Amino acid sequence: DMAAVGGRAPLTAKWTAAADSAGVISSVELVLSFESGCTGGAAGDLGMGIQFSDNCYRHEDFTCAGAITTSRKPGNTAVRAPGVIATVPLSEEVIERVAEAIGMPADAVREVNLYKDGDVTPLVCGGNVIGSERFNWNVPSMWASSRAAWHVDARRADISAFNTANRWRKRGLAMMPIKYGMALGDFHIAASVRIMGSDGSVQVVHGCCEIGQGLNTKVAQAVAYRLGCPLDAVVVGDxxxxxGPNTTLTGGSGTSETACAAALDACAKLVASLAPYRSPDWAQTVSAALDGGASLHEAGWYQPHPAKPFQYATQGVGAVEVEVDCLTGEIQISRADVMMDQGSPLNPMIDMGQAEGGFVMALGYYLTEEVLWADATNAQINLGTWQYKPPAVHDIPLEFNVSFLAKTPNTSDYAVLGSKASAEPVMALGAAAFYAARAAIKAARADAGETGTFDLEAPLTVQRIQQACLVTAQQFKLK
Incomplete structure (x- = not known):
């Protein structure tokens, strides 16, 4: 498969920015180029990459445009968080470089440029009113509370002391936010709910695919909640x-909520049919309804008609601390902290697993999963895990803390039971590991006498880390 089919489209980008001495970045221009291989499959990466390119920051003058390029390599296609996982770090790169240029801490530059209530995102990024009832905004408060709870400033001081005392091992810490807009307009979802027999058994079927994201569990819970029946009475059919005819898609992290919405639509009709026969006992209610001639089979449909591309945003903040070996380039993620605003989660345990899994998956993109090609043949030359390195057990942070913002239901008109999408929204926070490594490399370069700015490519493999640390044989001296 790896030899015949491409994967995530690589991004090459150019940018310019203007900022004042207080760190306010007034102008940003981003130009994107996604390599699509021999097909046009990277068009989705380009579209989403542009829409998410502002991340959490307001700039008075913001533009983002780009194109896809083709080659003789296998065709690339959309992969989890297409485009977003590449352009959100580009926004963070602008922050990092501006901070270096004006001599401010990068966190301070981030804070001064965060969207505030009443700001409007650029049209190419949705044109949403930040902080409105339909697009709530919790990033500034999450940033402030998390920075204090995670002791970021004290840990930075400890890292500075460690780096001063150690020549060949360096530590770094980076913190960043994420705004992941959810576009539900393409989701047209069918479902049906049937109450079968006087024992109150319920079957629900829908047109979406359970692929490990916990979709069926969430749908079953939503049906049990709305009908008022025991969860163990609900069975999800194949x-x-x-x-589930005419369902458009499974994907985009919006399937769980939209499938629940379709099932809830069917349940609303059943609730009306059951109302005259309702009693505290579910089986008795169903038996009475059947005796009364009620039809207990209803279809549900979800098809929104939103006026804007994004109906709300899942939001979050993350901080990652790493330690790198300057001699070998090996990197260890010592600690990762993530806080996500999931609204009122449809299932907190499932959404927690999606947040953890999405973050670790992204670590592969930013740190290990380098794709190598033969120049003469355009064939991929690292076709197995001996050379191509997805995240493994030792890539998981030694300390991994994930939490959800409490008691903040999604207030959007399109919210399903107050929830927000999980899975893809967390992924771009994995870029904090990249920038934490960059901070460690910066400390190593300073010891080597190089204090200027520098470029780094992702994935930040051990080879790239080692080379970026500027280690030479002349630096090895006995004391």
């Missing part, structure tokens, strides 16, 4: 276009 996905079939016969039972």
């Amino acid at each position: 996905t079939s276009s016969m039972n």
